[in-house]
Amino acid sequence: METSPLSVDASPTPWTGRFDGEGSEHRRWWQAVAPHTVSGAAASQRPAVVIGFCSDAGVLRNKGRVGAAAAPAAIRSALGPLAFHLDRDVFDAGDVVVEGGSLEAGQERAGLAISALLDAGNLTVVLGGGHETAFASYLGVAGSDAVRGKRLGVLNLDAHFDLRDEPIPSSGTPFLQMAEAEAAAGRELQYAVVGISEPNNTQSLFTTARRLGVKYLLDELCTPEAAEVFVADFLAGVDVLYLTIDLDVMPASVAPGVSAPAAYGVPLPVISAICRQVAASGKLLHVDVAELNPEFDIDSRTAKVAARLLNTLLA
Numbered sequence: 001m002e003t004s005p006l007s008v009d010a011s012p013t014p015w016t017g018r019f020d021g022e023g024s025e026h027r028r029w030w031q032a033v034a035p036h037t038v039s040g041a042a043a044s045q046r047p048a049v050v051i052g053f054c055s056d057a058g059v060l061r062n063k064g065r066v067g068a069a070a071a072p073a074a075i076r077s078a079l080g081p082l083a084f085h086l087d088r089d090v091f092d093a094g095d096v097v098v099e100g101g102s103l104e105a106g107q108e109r110a111g112l113a114i115s116a117l118l119d120a121g122n123l124t125v126v127l128g129g130g131h132e133t134a135f136a137s138y139l140g141v142a143g144s145d146a147v148r149g150k151r152l153g154v155l156n157l158d159a160h161f162d163l164r165d166e167p168i169p170s171s172g173t174p175f176l177q178m179a180e181a182e183a184a185a186g187r188e189l190q191y192a193v194v195g196i197s198e199p200n201n202t203q204s205l206f207t208t209a210r211r212l213g214v215k216y217l218l219d220e221l222c223t224p225e226a227a228e229v230f231v232a233d234f235l236a237g238v239d240v241l242y243l244t245i246d247l248d249v250m251p252a253s254v255a256p257g258v259s260a261p262a263a264y265g266v267p268l269p270v271i272s273a274i275c276r277q278v279a280a281s282g283k284l285l286h287v288d289v290a291e292l293n294p295e296f297d298i299d300s301r302t303a304k305v306a307a308r309l310l311n312t313l314l315a
């Protein structure tokens with residue numbers, strides 16, 4: 001089989017997990033995921049292709065606690081042992097690795113790989129990385145034929161707006177970068193955030209959010225009903241969705257392994273229900289999971305939550 005011509009830096013490594021037998025009734029993720037190839041097998045549903053974005057650079061620039069570069073491997077390790085109930089093929093395309101200060105070049109490489117995968121009809125799944133991963137995702141989505149003539153929505157599950165106006169891009173700037181890129185292309189970014197923590201976003205960030213017409217739901221208002229209505233309203237106004245999950249949207253007890261753990265946070269059942277709602281909409285084009293820092297991840301809790309949410313989204 002021909003190997004993938006994608007612009008990644010590291011080929012996929014074998015996945016691992018518990019072995020209960022060879023048959024499909026025993027199958028776990030590690031047995032189901034295959035290395036991505038150009039001539040990957042056709043599936044009954046759109047195949048999912050996983051790609052890692054190993055980057056600490058954005059969190060470092062944003063003065064956070066670094067370690068997210070190790071997150072793609074940690075999320076694969078948490079996904080590997082899960083029982084596989086999906087009705088679609090899943091492939092691993094390897095990692096884009098950001099070295100030192102080359103964040104922008106890494107985002108461009110990841111963007112090219114994502115665009116190529118989307119153009120080939122895949123559902124793309126990026127494992128970050130700090131939330132600078134989101135700008136790599138945006139480059140990939142915006143550069144793909146899959147969004148031409150369609151209304152794109154960006155839904156962020158996050159305690160933070162990440163709309164910082166800084167001289168250099170970081171994990172705190174991706175959605176302002178997207179808004180500026182969309183404006184330069186004569187469009188308006190459709191951006192919504194679930195889980196905003198008021199005390200963790202300055203008045204200046206709220207002003208930027210209002211100026212850009214950002215829709216948001218505060219963490220303290222995230223009842224299951226309110227979240228469902230908010231997401232339904234947003235989905236109704238878009239044709240295709242890029243979903244980005246910053247794991248610090250959940251409480252520190254659920255997601256301790258992040259740069260900025262949340263004192264309040266949105267409960268996991270609410271975040272999980274949003275993932276189900278997005279999956280059921282049929283509009284999901286691309287998803288990423290960001291901000292996992294394995295160094296602070298007690299019992300791998302955050303990685304397991306990331307794996308569980310991805311499993312829900314792809315089902």
Ligand SMILES: N=CN[C@@H](CCC(=O)O)C(=O)O
Binds near residue numbers: 064162164171172
């Ligand atoms: N990715 C974004 N992170 C948050 C970090 C906030 C904090 O460190 O308290 C932000 O920039 O707002």
Ligand SMILES: [Mn+2]
Binds near residue numbers: 158160162171246
């Ligand atoms: Mn974020």
Ligand SMILES: [Mn+2]
Binds near residue numbers: 158160246248
């Ligand atoms: Mn955040």
